[in-house]
Structures are given as structure tokens and as C-alpha cells.
Amino acid sequence: MSDTCEFCGTALAGGPGKGRPRKYCGDACRQAAHRRRLLGAAAAPRSAAPPLPESATPAEPRPARMGPAPRAGGYGPSAGDAQPSSLQELLRQVVRLASQQR
Known part of the structure; x- marks a missing residue:
């Protein structure tokens, strides 16, 4: 048994x-x-990775994550909707919207 990775x-x-x-x-x-055995090629070990070419540029930073996409079908608040400031106002809005759906 060997003490090192083959x-x-x-x-x-x-x-x-x-x-x-x-x-x-x-x-x-x-x-x-x-893979080395399958290909019969001299695959280089992990530690012997080739150096990057000088023309290689570092990966560009990812854009900042944005909020969720707007829902299809008109559900959820739209830009012109007033946000309720209390639970009672929220319930009134829910009842009003539910009665409009009928």
C-alpha cells in the first residue's frame, strides 16, 4: 500500500x-x-496545470443580483398601487380585489 495518491x-x-x-x-x-488510461495519453496531474497565457483576462464580475421578475397574469402590486400602511388597509384591499374578481 502506498501512502501517496497514484x-x-x-x-x-x-x-x-x-x-x-x-x-x-x-x-x-x-x-x-x-481518463488517462482510456485515452492512452499522458494526462497531466492536477498540480501540473499549464500557466495561463498572458492575453488571458480575469473573469468579469457578475452583475448585481436584481429582485424577482414581475409575475405574469397581473398578480401582485403594480407600480401605481398604493402600499397599505396597516393590516386593516391590507384586508380592505384584499376584499376589494376579491370582489372585483367575481
Whole structure:
């Protein structure tokens, strides 16, 4: 049993000692080793990633997250609706809207 990952060479964490001995440090190395065997190519280990070209620019920042999209079908408040300032006003609005729907 080896104490290092067969793909990237990092130290393996000790297991309970039962079953098949570990060969890889994780699923990523196990899958990369499998791909290397399938392709027959010399796939580089994770630690030997090629450097980025000088022309590469960092990823652009994501735009600020906006609120939810307006609902279809006219449900919910629209821009001209007055917002109720109390529970009683809210209930009056609900009753008024419900009677209009009938």
C-alpha cells in the first residue's frame, strides 16, 4: 500500500484499515487516472496545470443580483398601487380585489 495518491502524489489520509487500500486522494484524481488510461495519453496531474497565457483576462464580475421578475397574469402590486400602511388597509384591499374578481 502506498501512502501517496497514484495520480497527483499528495499524501493519503489513513483509513480504517479494512477493505481495499486507497490508490487516489479523491474522486477527481481517480477519474483523471481513469481518463488517462482510456485515452492512452499522458494526462497531466492536477498540480501540473499549464500557466495561463498572458492575453488571458480575469473573469468579469457578475452583475448585481436584481429582485424577482414581475409575475405574469397581473398578480401582485403594480407600480401605481398604493402600499397599505396597516393590516386593516391590507384586508380592505384584499376584499376589494376579491370582489372585483367575481
